[in-house]
Amino acid sequence: MLDAAPRAAGRPDPGPAVPRRPAARPGPYAGAADLCPDTGRSRLSYERAEYLFKQATKVLDPAGSGYTLRQLAARD
Secondary structure, rough: OOHHHHHOOOOOOOOOOOOOOOOOOOOOOHHHHOOOOOOOOOOOOOHHHHHHHHHHHHOOOOOOOOOOHHHHHHHO
């Protein structure tokens, strides 16, 4: 019923309320070694991986800011 209102008034259909975002695609220089064999997605950048790691470890860090990837590497 609501979809018919713009067309009945002679206006074009506005389309979906939230436009779909296309799936992420690897850059033009991503080689086969940089793609996940299961999903086909490219690897994360260091900055994005560190951000996600800090968000996931906030509850474990006594300071509450999350751990960095360098702190993880230093534990070896």
